[in-house]
Ligand SMILES: [Zn+2]
């Protein structure tokens with residue numbers, strides 16, 4: 001019905017699936033193929049999950065195109081998934097100390113093996129930069145086991161952080177991986193009560209950033225993005241005003257922002273576009289002494305163009321800007337994302353987004 005990703009795989013499971021089917025990217029730029037692989041023997045404190053829903057996000061497209069470094073092909077994509085515990089071995093506990101039982105519907109943090117022993121984990125307290133970190137569906141390949149969500153089953157290795165999924169897992173999946181990513185971004189942006197926030201990009205991270213900026217108390221959120229369909233979704237998510245960047249050049253976009261901010265620029269800007277030039281524009285569209293968070297450059301799209309060349313004096317120093325990168329998300333962002341989308345009142349924006357998702361079966365992976 002719409003091109004608004006993330007999209008969902010809706011899987012109809014065979015309860016006797018002893019050779020679960022997985023969708024594999026065999027190597028960069030090759031079509032996805034279905035394979036049957038043996039169900040694993042469970043190590044202590046591990047589990048096997050029957051997948052109900054998994055996600056297709058922009059990263060999966062880049063994975064198919066081979067644009068991320070350090071990816072062990074063949075790869076089963078799908079890093080955010082929901083399913084039911086088919087089999088557990090040993091004791092699996094959630095963060096509250098509750099025991100998971102077979103049959104429970106759970107989701108899990110895609111980041112695994114953050115070591116809690118290295119300099120980044122312990123001194124910098126920046127676990128998303130832990131060198132031991134592995135991610136299901138991205139840096140775990142098929143050789144590491146059933147480690148991706150585009151599959152009938154996922155092997156939850158010991159130490160995987162599971163959370164009870166709410167009664168309506170599709171609402172959580174409507175946020176998808178973009179929700180914890182955006183939650184981390186608005187946290188980095190220090191959105192304050194009464195702020196005017198500018199979101200560049202109207203993809204899933206942009207739309208989740210709009211919703212979460214408002215939850216953090218922003219007075220209003222402006223969004224520059226494209227195409228029109230996604231800008232409609234941005235407005236429905238709460239953006240007070242939207243602009244299609246395809247129809248206006250950088251100077252016109254800046255004028256549009258200044259007209260809406262008493263000539264100053266946004267208090268905080270979240271860049272979620274994937275276009276390097278947008279990073280410099282984010283700095284120019286933000287008021288002096290404001291905040292810029294860069295969350296849209298998850299894959300390497302190279303340097304900015306010559307026209308967008310960064311001027312350290314004008315774009316940063318003189319503006320007294322606070323510019324921050326934002327890489328991935330940790331358990332706290334994931335946990336709070338599940339809480340939000342499970343709450344009868346706070347989940348409303350994602351309940352609305354749910355209707356825009358497209359659903360595919362595993363056989364339609366390509
Ligand atoms: Zn570490």
Ligand SMILES: [Zn+2]
Pocket residue numbers: 057058059060079177178
């Ligand atoms: Zn993703």
